[in-house]
Structures are given as C-alpha cells and as structure tokens.
Amino acid sequence: MISISYKPRKLIISYIILVLGGFIMCYPLIWMFFATFKTNAEIFASRKLLPNSFNFDAYVLGWNGVGEHTFSRFFINTIKLVTPTVICTVISCSVVAYGFARFSFPKKKIWFALMLSTLMLPNSVIIIPRFLLFNKLGWLDSYLPFIVPAMFACYPFFIFMMVQFLRGVPTELDEAARIDGCNAFQTLALILYPILKPALFSAGLFQLMWTWNDFFNALVYISKVEKFPLSLGLRISLDSASAVAWNQIMAMALLSILPLIVIFFFAQRYFVEGISTSGIKG
Amino acid sequence: MKLEQQIERTNELPLSAKLSRYKHFQKYTGLYFITPWIIGFALFQLYPFIASFIYSFTNFNIFGKPSFIGLNNYVRLFTFDPDFKKSMSVTFAYALIEVPGKLFFALLIALLLNQKVRGVNGFRTIYYLPSILGGSVAISALWKLMFMKEGIVNEFIGIVGIPAVDWLGSPNIALITISLLQIWQFGSAMVLFLAALKQIPIDLYESASLEGASQLRQFFSITFPMITPIVFFNLIMQTINALQNFTSAFIITKGGPLKSTYLIGLKLYTEGFNNFKMGYASAISWVMFACILCFTLIIFRSSSAWVYYQDGEAF
Numbered sequence: 001m002i003s004i005s006y007k008p009r010k011l012i013i014s015y016i017i018l019v020l021g022g023f024i025m026c027y028p029l030i031w032m033f034f035a036t037f038k039t040n041a042e043i044f045a046s047r048k049l050l051p052n053s054f055n056f057d058a059y060v061l062g063w064n065g066v067g068e069h070t071f072s073r074f075f076i077n078t079i080k081l082v083t084p085t086v087i088c089t090v091i092s093c094s095v096v097a098y099g100f101a102r103f104s105f106p107k108k109k110i111w112f113a114l115m116l117s118t119l120m121l122p123n124s125v126i127i128i129p130r131f132l133l134f135n136k137l138g139w140l141d142s143y144l145p146f147i148v149p150a151m152f153a154c155y156p157f158f159i160f161m162m163v164q165f166l167r168g169v170p171t172e173l174d175e176a177a178r179i180d181g182c183n184a185f186q187t188l189a190l191i192l193y194p195i196l197k198p199a200l201f202s203a204g205l206f207q208l209m210w211t212w213n214d215f216f217n218a219l220v221y222i223s224k225v226e227k228f229p230l231s232l233g234l235r236i237s238l239d240s241a242s243a244v245a246w247n248q249i250m251a252m253a254l255l256s257i258l259p260l261i262v263i264f265f266f267a268q269r270y271f272v273e274g275i276s277t278s279g280i281k282g
Numbered sequence: 283m284k285l286e287q288q289i290e291r292t293n294e295l296p297l298s299a300k301l302s303r304y305k306h307f308q309k310y311t312g313l314y315f316i317t318p319w320i321i322g323f324a325l326f327q328l329y330p331f332i333a334s335f336i337y338s339f340t341n342f343n344i345f346g347k348p349s350f351i352g353l354n355n356y357v358r359l360f361t362f363d364p365d366f367k368k369s370m371s372v373t374f375a376y377a378l379i380e381v382p383g384k385l386f387f388a389l390l391i392a393l394l395l396n397q398k399v400r401g402v403n404g405f406r407t408i409y410y411l412p413s414i415l416g417g418s419v420a421i422s423a424l425w426k427l428m429f430m431k432e433g434i435v436n437e438f439i440g441i442v443g444i445p446a447v448d449w450l451g452s453p454n455i456a457l458i459t460i461s462l463l464q465i466w467q468f469g470s471a472m473v474l475f476l477a478a479l480k481q482i483p484i485d486l487y488e489s490a491s492l493e494g495a496s497q498l499r500q501f502f503s504i505t506f507p508m509i510t511p512i513v514f515f516n517l518i519m520q521t522i523n524a525l526q527n528f529t530s531a532f533i534i535t536k537g538g539p540l541k542s543t544y545l546i547g548l549k550l551y552t553e554g555f556n557n558f559k560m561g562y563a564s565a566i567s568w569v570m571f572a573c574i575l576c577f578t579l580i581i582f583r584s585s586s587a588w589v590y591y592q593d594g595e596a597f
Contacts, residue, residue, distance in 0.1 A: 014394045021391060022408040025466065029411070031434060032424050043427070047437045096319040103312025111316060118327055120518075120578060122526050124547060125571045126330035128337065128554050128564050132344075133330070152322025159319065184311050213418040215529045216547075220555060231419045235533065238423055246427050253420035264414050268407055271414070272473055 036251040043246050059255070062248030065233065066240045069225055071252055074233030078256075081143045081218075081229050082211045085150045089207045090200050092153035097162030098188050102174060119156045123216070131220055145221045146211065158203040161274060165199035166192070202274025205267055209260055230256040334564040342561035355565035366566070368541050369549040370573075372457065376545060377524040379461040385516055388468040392475035393505070406476070410469035417467075422533035425463050426450065429534075453542035456535050460543050463530050471516045478512040479505070510589040514581065521577050525570065546570050 035043050036058050037051040046052075063071045099105075100112055134145045153159060169192065177187045193200070215231040222228060225236070234256060238249055264271065338355055342348035359366045391409055395402050415421050428434050429449035436446040449459045486504050495503065506513075528547035531537060537544035546566065554563030 011397060011399065014397055014399060018391070018394050018399065018405055022405055025412055026408055028421075028424060028428060028466075029415075031428070035427075044430075044432045047434070047441075092318050092322075096316050099312045099315025103315065105309060105312035108312065111320075114323070115319065118323065120522060120574070121327060121331065122522065122567075122571055122574055124526055124550055125334055125567045126327060128560050128567065129330035129333035130326065131555075132333075132560065149322060149326045151318070152326065153319040154322040154326050184315070209414055210417075213415075215417075215419050215532075216551075219551075234419045234423060238419075238533070249423055250427065253423050257415050257418055257420045260414055260418075261411070264411060265407070268410070271410070272406070 032250055032254055036247060036254055038247055040245055040247050043250075058245075058247035058251040061245070062237070062252040065252075066237050067225065069228070069233070071230075071233060071255070073226065074228055074230045074256075077227060077233075078212060078229040078231075081146055082208055084143070084147045085211050086204050086207045088147055088150035089153075089155055089158060090204045092151055093155055093158040093203060094162050094193070094196060094200060095188070096153045097159045097166060098192065100159065101163045101166035102171070103184075115156050115159060119160070127217075127220060134221060139221075141222055141224045141227050143227075146214075146217065150207075155207065158207065161203060162196065162199050165196060169195055198270060198273060201267065202270045205263065205270050206274055208263070212260060334567055337561050337564035338568050339565075340561040341559075342564070344558045344560065348561060351561075355562050356569070358562070359565055359569065365541065365544065365549060369544045369546045370569075372542065372544055373525060373546040376457055376461060376527070376543075377521060379458065380464045380524045380527075381517065381520045383461065383465040384468045384471055384520055385513070387465060388471035388516070389475050389513075391468070392472045392479055393501075395472075395476055396479040406473065409472055413467040413469040416463065417529060419529065419533055422463070422530045425459070425530065426534045429459050450535055451539055453540045456539060456543050460527075460530050460534060463534070464524070464527065471520065474512050474516060475509060478509040482508045507590045511591060514585050514589045518578055518581050521581070522574055525574050525577070 031049060034049055034051055037054045037056070038046070038058075042052060065071050065074070100108070100115070130145070131140075134140055137144075139145050139148075149155075173191055173195075174187050177191045178184075182190060213231065215235070218229050218232050219235075222232065228236070234249070234253060237252065238244065337348070339350055339352060340348040341351050341354070391405075395405055399405070412421075430436075431446060431448055431451065433449075435449065440446065447455060450456055482505065486508075487500060490500050490504060526547055527545055528551065531543045531545045531548055532551070535543040537548045546569075550563050550566045550570065553559045553566060
C-alpha cells in the first residue's frame with residue numbers, strides 16, 4: 001500500500017503561502033488596532049505599525065460621539081436589538097425544524113420545498129412592502145421589525161441547518177421518550193434540545209453576527225438617532241464631520257466589532273460546524 | 283423498530299383506539315410545529331413578495347394615492363433612466379470580479395490546508411475571521427481609510443516602487459477596491475471547500491499515484507470533480523449575495539466616483555427611501571430578482587454538465 005507522500009519542498013512552499021496569506025488577511029485588523037492609539041496626523045504620515053505612544057484619547061473622544069448621543073446608547077441599543085432577535089430565532093426555528101424533521105404530515109414535501117426556496121428570496125425584493133407594513137403597524141423606530149419576523153421563524157437558513165442536524169439524531173430516542181409518556185413538545189424540550197445544543201448554538205451565533213452587523217435593515221427601519229444601533233451610530237460619526245477624526249472612528253469601529261471577535265475566538269467550533277453541516281455562508 | 287409494534291407491546295388501551303389516536307397525532311402534529319413558520323412566511327415573505335410585484339405597476343409613493351400605470355416603471359427603467367443602466371452594468375461587473383475571486387482564494391487556501399500541514403485550526407481561524415466581521419460598517423470604514431490616497435495601502439505598494447493608486451477616487455478602480463473587501467471575506471467559502479475536500483476517499487489518490495498521475499492531473503480528474511457540488515453551491519450563494527451588496531459601496535464610496543460603484547442595491551435604496559418612489563423602486567427590485575433568478579437558473583441548468591454527484595442524486 002502506498003500512502004500519498006508530500007514532498008517536503010512542496011509542503012514548505014505551502015507553509016510560506018499560508019503564513020504570508022494569513023499575515024495579509026490579518027494585517028488590516030492589526031493595523032486597525034494600533035491606529036486607534038495614533039493621532040490623526042500619525043495615521044497618514046507614518047508607515048510604522050506601532051504608534052509613537054499609546055494614548056486613549058481617541059477612545060474617550062470617540063465614545064462621546066457626535067451630537068447628544070454617546071456610544072453607550074448605541075451599544076445598549078444594539079444589545080436590545082440583538083438579544084431578543086437571537087433568542088426568538090433559535091426557539092422558533094428549532095420548533096419548526098422539529099416539525100419538518102420528525103413528523104410526516106400532508107403536503108410536507110411542498111412545504112419543505114417552499115421553505116427552501118425562500119433561501120433564495122432576496123431581501124431587497126420584500127423590503128419595500130415590509131417597510132410599508134411596519135410603518136402601518138407603527139413599528140418603525142423600534143426593534144419589532146427585527147424581532148417579530150424572528151419569532152415567526154423567517155430564517156430558512158437556520159431551519160434547514162437544524163433539520164439537517166436532527167436528521168442525524170436517531171428517531172429511537174423520540175420513540176422511547178413518547179412511550180415513556182412524553183408528548184411531542186416534551187420530547188423536543190427534554191430529549192432533543194440537549195442533543196441539539198451545538199446546532200442551537202451555531203444558529204444563535206450566526207444570527208447574532210448577522211444582526212449585529214446588519215446595516216441595510218437598520219437604515220431602512222430606524223431613523224431616530226436615539227434608537228440607532230452601532231452600525232448606524234458609526235455611520236453618522238463617519239459622515240458628520242468634514243475632516244473626519246479617523247483615530248476616533250477606528251477606535252469606535254474596533255470596539256463595535258470587538259464582541260464579535262471575542263465570541264468568534266471562543267466559539268469558533270460552532271461557526272465552523274454550523275456552516276459545514278448546512279452549507280450556509282458566514 | 284416499528285412504532286406500531288411498540289404500541290402493541292405496551293397494550294394498555296385497546297389497540298385500535300391507541301393506533302387511531304396515534305395516527306391522528308402523527309398526521310397533524312408536524313403541521314402544528316411548523317405553523318409559526320407558515321404564518322411568518324405568509325406575512326413577512328409571501329405578502330411582501332406579491333405586494334412589491336403589484337406596486338411595481340403603480341406610481342406608488344408614500345404621499346399620494348397609487349394608481350396603475352402598467353409597464354411604465356419598467357419602460358422608464360430601460361429607456362429613460364441612465365442611472366439604472368449604469369447600475370446594472372456596475373453590478374454585473376462587480377459580481378464578475380468578486381465571485382470568481384472569492385472562490386479562487388477559497389479553493390486555493392482550502393487545498394493548501396488539506397495537506398498534512400500543522401496548525402490547520404489556527405490557519406482556519408485566521409482565514410475565517412474576516413468573513414465574520416466583513417459585513418460591518420466598522421470594516422467598511424477601515425477599508426475606506428486604508429485605501430485612501432495617502433493611506434496605508436499606497437504606502438505599502440510604494441515600498442516596492444509601485445506609484446500611488448487612487449483606489450477610491452478613480453472610476454476605473456473604485457469597484458475593484460470594493461470587490462477586494464468582499465474577496466477578503468473568502469473564509470466561509472473556504473471552510474465549506476475544506477469540509478468537502480476531507481470527504482474525498484483517499485484511495486482514489488492512492489490508485490491515481492499508482493498509475494502515475496501527476497498532481498495537476500489528480501486535481502483535475504479527482505479533486506475538482508469530487509467537490510463540484512460545493513463549488514456549485516458556493517457559486518449560487520455568492521452570486522445571489524454579490525448582486526445584493528449594499529453596505530460596503532454605500533459606506534466606502536457612496537456609489538461614486540461618477541457612479542462607478544453605484545450598485546443596484548444603492549439605486550433601489552435611493553429611489554425607495556430617499557425619493558420615496560415606492561412603485562419605481564419595486565420595479566427595480568423585480569428586475570433585480572429576475573436577474574438573480576436568471577443567474578441561478580443558468581447555473582442550475584449548466585450544473586448537469588459539470589457537477590458530479592457521487593450517489594447520482596442532486597441535492
């Protein structure tokens with residue numbers, strides 16, 4: 001038996017490409033980190049990565065933002081927007097996925113195909129009637145346009161992901177639970193949720209990331225500055241001053257994505273498993 | 283094991299009663315569980331989908347009463363609106379640069395990581411991180427700063443003697459700068475490729491090497507055919523995404539200079555939410571949808587010629 005042998009020279013070239021590529025990939029973020037400690041002049045004048053001195057002025061000044069609202073407000077708003085959206089998504093999508101994965105019912109194939117086809121429905125096609133609908137309901141300038149669709153499982157990605165995951169869980173478990181007297185809901189809550197945990201986590205993390213970064217929907221649905229999430233808050237500080245204080249912008253930009261970076265490093269496994277089981281994109 | 287058999291064994295209620303109750307339960311429980319989605323689908327997806335189609339034949343704006351104007355919106359788009367034509371060609375150009383670029387790097391790095399290299403997880407983390415952050419306003423702001431005329435990118439290429447490039451101000455280059463930001467986020471496609479590469483049975487390569495096939499030959503005869511389903515999937519999802527991009531072009535260049543980055547998403551936003559021409563914007567969204575549908579169909583149709591399914595079954 002011959003195993004494939006990789007020539008060492010080829011492997012060395014691979015390492016060089018990988019390290020160099022990785023460096024190029026990371027460099028913008030590293031540079032961003034150090035830029036937050038530089039003065040505005042230094043950002044443009046100096047090629048050096050490290051700042052002349054570490055001062056936190058940009059953070060202090062940037063945090064105060066423009067106008068009457070500070071970044072505390074934008075952070076709190078983002079959390080108020082993201083938390084219920086993520087929780088609702090995970091619960092509703094898992095319940096729906098359970099229905100699709102574990103039961104047969106009339107016209108199930110059609111429903112499932114319909115659900116999958118909405119994966120390809122572009123947001124831009126439905127945004128205008130949605131805006132008008134939410135306007136009529138008086139939901140603009142609130143986070144309901146994000147939370148309510150999440151409550152009703154309007155995220156086919158996650159449904160599909162959890163269906164795929166549930167297909168790998170033996171149905172004998174459900175049957176045993178049912179014979180022991182669990183009803184369908186109890187089976188889901190007591191037996192399947194503990195097993196589904198990685199999939200729930202993946203879905204939650206992806207939804208967190210998407211909602212956290214979401215700019216387009218926030219721009220459409222929210223126009224009061226006091227309701228702005230981080231994405232809109234950053235944009236007004238970017239647009240407001242004619243001579244932009246880039247060190248402050250970078251400081252706030254970095255802070256706004258820092259939670260995502262931290263979560264990513266701790267929960268990377270769930271991101272990778274999530275996209276590998278369902279093929280959704282990050 | 284058959285459920286009926288298990289029920290038979292428990293044998294407490296009369297069998298027939300239990301069975302019929304169970305069958306009714308079996309028949310409709312699933313429907314109860316998917317009800318939230320059915321409601322959500324009807325309210326937030328199907329209704330807006332149909333409504334925008336109807337709006338696209340009206341002169342609807344927020345202020346006045348809408349009236350039907352037939353195909354006027356579409357006629358205007360394709361005959362009188364130079365911005366629209368511009369944004370269509372910009373969007374296609376953008377997708378043509380971005381999607382192949384992204385998939386190329388994703389596949390390249392996935393192939394390198396699929397060898398017996400150490401620290402695969404570390405590399406994967408580094409390459410994947412940009413796709414987590416890239417869609418944010420924060421990264422768009424960073425991009426804008428880095429690619430300014432006196433920015434860090436020009437300083438770097440100055441080291442190797444390349445003259446400064448006007449990354450954001452030149453109509454010929456700005457679109458490439460925006461595309462680079464998307465290409466930088468190839469990590470999620472890469473993770474998919476890597477997972478697919480790991481699925482390829484190793485004995486295929488063993489017999490290929492036995493017969494003296496070169497590495498390049500092995501790639502084109504084994505590796506690539508085996509991962510075509512994932513290439514196909516990535517191609518479709520990335521194309522749909524590319525045609526809808528908004529944030530980076532809106533933040534970094536605001537569609538300029540000279541509308542050279544005026545993607546169709548920006549056009550839609552301007553007409554719908556700045557000018558409040560909801561009917562007109564709906565027509566734009568439907569042209570966009572038709573384009574996405576066409577691309578998807580073309581990729582689907584062509585797939586039988588180049589996508590190889592191991593078990594002979596499409597997904």
